[in-house]
Amino acid sequence: MPERSVFIDGRWVASSEPGIPVIDPYDETVIGTVPESGATLATEAMRAAAAAFPAWSATAPKERADLVDRLADEIEGVADDLSALATCEIGMPLRDARGGQVALPAAVTRTFADLGRTLEWETRDASGTTVTLEASGPVLAVTPWNFPVHQIMAKLAPALVAGCTVVLKPSELTPFNALAIARLSDSAGIPPGVVNVVTGTGPITGEALLTAPEWEVVSFTGSLAVGRHVGAVAGSRVARATLELGGKSPAVVLPDADLDAAVAATVHNAFVNAGQKCNAPTRLYVPELQRERLVEVAVATASSYRAGDPLDADTTLGPLVSRAQLDRVHGFIDRARAHGATIRPASVDLPDQGYFIAPVVVTGVADDAEIAREEVFGPVLTVLGYAEVNEAIERANDSDYGLSAEVWAGTTHEAAQTARRLRAGQVRVNGQRTPMPPVSPFGGFRRSGLGRELGRHGLEEFLEVRSILGDPR
Incomplete structure (x- = not known):
């Protein structure tokens, strides 16, 4: 990955914006620097996702699912590097990172690919009306630092299978895993503009993304305080929001x-x-x-x-x-x-x-x-x-x-x-x-958030339902 670059519309875009150092929490050294993308790159990424949406959403579900399966192959192909990267970014013991940051997200990715192939995308109800499942639109995905690869794939995989394009903003503490996933998405053959990754802090880059007009779904994992803000913005524009806001279990x-x-x-x-x-x-x-x-x-x-x-x-x-x-x-x-x-x-x-x-x-x-x-x-x-x-x-x-x-x-x-x-x-x-396969819905009651991740419930967060009455087909 090029130094101090983000991934937009299928290409690496260098940034002259101020850099954010990424610290290894074990030895307290700087392992790299990523840009504070800010409004300019945030806007570019959102426009790329919006431009790619019509073609991607019109792609056959099986074809989308096959590409997502290839992404799982790519993740497994760099298992050692990805788990070591997660360890250096968050300090998770390598023995745990191999499972939580590679094996689990790869399995999650495959379950969504399987769903894309087996889901009934078009059905008839008792009245003879045709009911179709359609992609909701461009997605803004904001992920936390504690389980970065798993949290990314729990959002990215269902969105892609559903036919949505994505702009992903990872935590500034653990951005390199997200940039690695962008590279792997490109290697898997996912078209330009479908997966975009920008880096930066919440108050600057996150806010620029949140106030962009292009997204139709926001999927956020993080604190209750920020989740309230994200939910309020989504509510003000009557847009979908999936919020996973933690717990005290x-x-x-x-x-x-x-x-x-x-x-x-x-x-x-x-x-x-x-x-x-x-x-x-x-x-x-x-x-x-x-x-x-x-x-x-x-x-x-x-x-x-x-x-x-x-x-x-x-x-x-x-x-x-x-x-x-x-x-x-x-x-x-x-x-x-x-x-x-x-x-x-x-x-x-x-x-x-x-x-x-x-x-x-x-x-x-x-x-x-x-x-x-x-x-x-x-x-x-x-x-x-x-x-x-x-x-x-x-x-x-x-x-x-x-x-x-x-x-x-x-x-x-x-x-x-x-x-x-x-x-x-x-x-x-x-x-x-x-349990395997990882299809059991995950999400909370009360202030723990809205919506669910994983399995069919997780896929449905990115789908709209259309009824065609009197369909002559």
């Missing part, structure tokens, strides 16, 4: 569960990518009579992590993505301590360099404490005790968010009943992770 461990195993697994699930995961189960509800003992299990499990160079195969805990994120997490911990919380740091040796923080288990807080209600986005787990199961479910549901929840139970009946009472877009039973 509970894990409810029922008394008949294997308590020690459930707590240990929840720690590991909460601390994936150093806790920088929107569906991390960071509120752990356990039986009060066992709480003190289970806190020790949690601290011991957290202490089993090995911090170090994320490119090292033995590393299980990488750094946080940036100095600002490290300061933010420390701020949550310091405020909790100042309000009387008990802070139990794990016994983990940290490197002398990088944005590292030892995992922390927090106890002695009420449900309305900041650290028990707000998304920390770091390796911080709050353990809370309950007396009755009904109480635990009620407290688990008492949140502004509703992205994900987990239940651990010893019997299938209790697990099934509890799962159906938890107010979340996804409920995981007894440690179930993302």
Whole structure:
């Protein structure tokens, strides 16, 4: 990829705009620079997507699906490079990046290609009316830094299969993965103007894209505050918005569960990518009579992590993505301590360099404490005790968010009943992770956002429905 360039209309466009340094969070060195694209390049990218839309949307669904399949081939063909790049950008241990930044997004991409080939794009209803599925229009996709390749493909693949063109703006902290996907899209044979990538910050480049008139769908993953703004702009122009805005996910461990195993697994699930995961189960509800003992299990499990160079195969805990994120997490911990919380740091040796923080288990807080209600986005787990199961479910549901929840139970009946009472877009039973193929819809209740990603529900976010009454065909 050319230095300080963006990808617009099938070509690399050099920028004279100020550069944004991209920092490796492990050694704190600059690994490259990308442009703050600003209004000029944002406008050029949006116009390219709008110009390419008529031809791309008219392309046969099978042909679009085949090209998306080729994109999955391209991703898998550079698996080692892409996972190493993700590791250098976000600090995710390489062993995790291979799965979360290559294998999973490639699988997601293929599921949408399969949907493009099997979906009934034209049907007849009971009245004889023809119902067709049509591309919504150019898409503005804004992706976060924590799972960059997966989040990109969860938006890009369905949009392309639907027949939409895309302008993608990645986080300025992790832009090189998006530029790599642009190159791979070109190598896969996706026509010029269908995939465009511009880099920059939210307030400058993001805002220029958001106020552009060409897009018909905005798909955003990020903070609640920015999501409210994106949703307000979309609402003002009566345009579609898919918003994934994070969560504060509970894990409810029922008394008949294997308590020690459930707590240990929840720690590991909460601390994936150093806790920088929107569906991390960071509120752990356990039986009060066992709480003190289970806190020790949690601290011991957290202490089993090995911090170090994320490119090292033995590393299980990488750094946080940036100095600002490290300061933010420390701020949550310091405020909790100042309000009387008990802070139990794990016994983990940290490197002398990088944005590292030892995992922390927090106890002695009420449900309305900041650290028990707000998304920390770091390796911080709050353990809370309950007396009755009904109480635990009620407290688990008492949140502004509703992205994900987990239940651990010893019997299938209790697990099934509890799962159906938890107010979340996804409920995981007894440690179930993302099943293959990755088609289960992902998205949240309440302030966790609008719409869904993955599977048919994810594809439908980019489709319009047309009824042709009296169709003579």
